[in-house]
Amino acid sequence: MWLEILLTFVLGFVIYLFVSRDQEETLPLEHGWWGPGTRPTTEEDESIRPFKVETSDEEIKDLHWRIDKTRLSPPLEDSRFHYGFNSNYLKKIISYWRNEFDWRKQVEILNKYPHFKTKIEGLDIHFIHVKPPQLPAGRTPKPLLMVHGWPGSFYEFYKIIPLLTDPKNHGLSDEHVFEVVCPSIPGYGFSEASSKKGLNSVATARIFYKLMLRLNFQEFYVQGGDWGSLICTNMAQMVPSHVKGLHLNMVFVVRNFFTLTLPLAQHFRRLFGYTERDIELMSPIKEKFFYSLVRESGYMHIQATKPDTVGCALNNSPVGLAAYILEKFSTWTNSEFQNLEDGGLERKFSLDDLLTNIMLYWTTATIVSSQRFYKENLGQGINVHRHERMKAYVPTGFAAFPSELMHTPENLVRFKCPKLLSYSYMPRGGHFAAFEEPELLAKDIRKFVGLVERQ
Structure with missing residues (x-):
């Protein structure tokens, strides 16, 4: 039985290689206009202008007001990060953001380049x-x-x-x-x-x-x-x-032919060009390539279909925005971090660095437009x-x-x-x-x- 399966895959691979040979083609260099209204008839201003990151008392005051109005739901017992961002640990981030995080200092750091x-x-x-x-x-x-x-x-x-x-x-x-x-x-x-x-x-x-x-x-x-x-x-x-x-x-x-070879990767790794390290990093295959894909891709489905809807909530709540983004900095840094009460965030990052990245989305109100990039790239299908x-x-x-x-x-x-x-x-x-x-x-x-x- 294994021999028949193997021969079937090998034959499929040969056919695939034959029909998938590509020439060295290039994408056409086209032109676009993405500004508001119709494209002007005048030449575009190609000047390069210095820019400086700035903030204001009003911006910080509004942020603090919104943080103070946060409503949190208690997490389930022993849920850690399996249900998303754990609100017990979120309280620590909120407290640091509201009382210790110095946005003006971070603006100075941003402006060092x-x-x-x-x-x-x-x-x-x-x-x-x-x-x-x-x-x-x-x-x-x-x-x-x-x-x-x-x-x-x-x-x-x-x-x-x-x-x-x-x-x-x-x-x-x-x-x-x-x-x-x-x-x-x-x-x-x-x-x-x-x-x-x-x-x-x-x-x-x-x-x-x-x-x-x-x-x-x-x-x-x-x-x-x-x-x-x-x-x-x-x-x-x-x-x-x-x-x-x-x-x-x-x-x-x-x-590619890659996904078809996954079920046989562990048994015939050399035949399909995998190393021992590849097998280590891909195992267990069901977990790494199927279960985890379903578990971690919910955000992608939302952003590739209706990004503006969830964006309304994220653009209105700084704490909601932080939870949504920082959950990715936890799980995408190491999937095992979901088993920790704090999501392992401070094992690789400082709160100042994490919140500075959040502030770049918050102060520019660009979470909605950033999520639309998924719709533009994935909304028509794969x-x-x-x-x-x-x-x-x-x-x-x-x-x-x-x-x-x-x-x-x-x-x-x-x-x-x-x-x-x-x-x-x-x-x-x-x-x-x-x-x-x-x-x-x-x-x-x-x-x-x-x-x-x-x-």
Whole structure:
């Protein structure tokens, strides 16, 4: 019986390989207009304007008033984080946020890197642009675009930036010194939200490509996780001659043979190209790929269908917003944290860092527009977009963090990115790689870039 099943899968795999061979096609470089009303007939203002994060007494007073009006429901006994965010631990966060968290101090921290805005396709796009404080003689920095996801922000990269722009002063070699650009996805934080339907990852990739050209970068590296990984992959599919290298810590692969091999992975791992480490990270398969998917994807179904409805509640309650977002920082950092009374949040993050990310959504009132990104990318279904059926033919590096939502083996990454140069099993870390393990991610980026440069 096992032999018959095996032969069936092998035959299916051969047929699949035959019908799925792709040519090195690229996404068309189109144009869009996402601002309000009709597109103006005049040329778009391409100036780059300095921007500064600010706050006010009124903003803080309103926040405190809303926090004071919070109503909490008591959790079930011994429920920990299995029912979502435990309200007993939420009381600690509320107290810290209301009485100890210093938003003005965090604004100063946010402003330690230079911020800018520029108008692209009708939207004010926010980004930080950090240049090296010093360079070895005769060297030029390597431009690197880093893109966040949901429910993160550009702030995720604040601890990794100095490791990339000033490595020598942080215990690393100055062989690779980077000039880092971290934009905010349209509708996230300080980047203006689209007024029209349809702004998806491909449109965002095009906008960020135009941003890099506007900064006079003709060739550059890109790095991303979560939505950032899809945006960066789309950019590689769109303008491969401009993307010198693609580094990811998450990858979206829809069209593949992978899921069919899962039931046999443990018994025939070598036949299907899995390593022992892959099996460890994917086991138990039913739990990791089926039960956990059902348990953890409820938010995605809501945001891919009716994001504005739940957004009304989240945009009105800072504590509700914090619970909704921080629950992801618990479970997506390590799924085992759901078994803890405090969700394990302070094992990897400080409350100041977590609340700063929350404040970037709260003070800009962008939770609704950020959630719409799911509707634009997933609302029409899976495998309906051209980019989902395409590969990315640029040099690629991948960092496989062990506590990522779903492990992606090397054979699957290579299916999507045939020019895979580097695949690393990371020793620790989860979904928010740059935020959790900045040094590990920085070292892997540097290793990958070294391989590209030596080609």
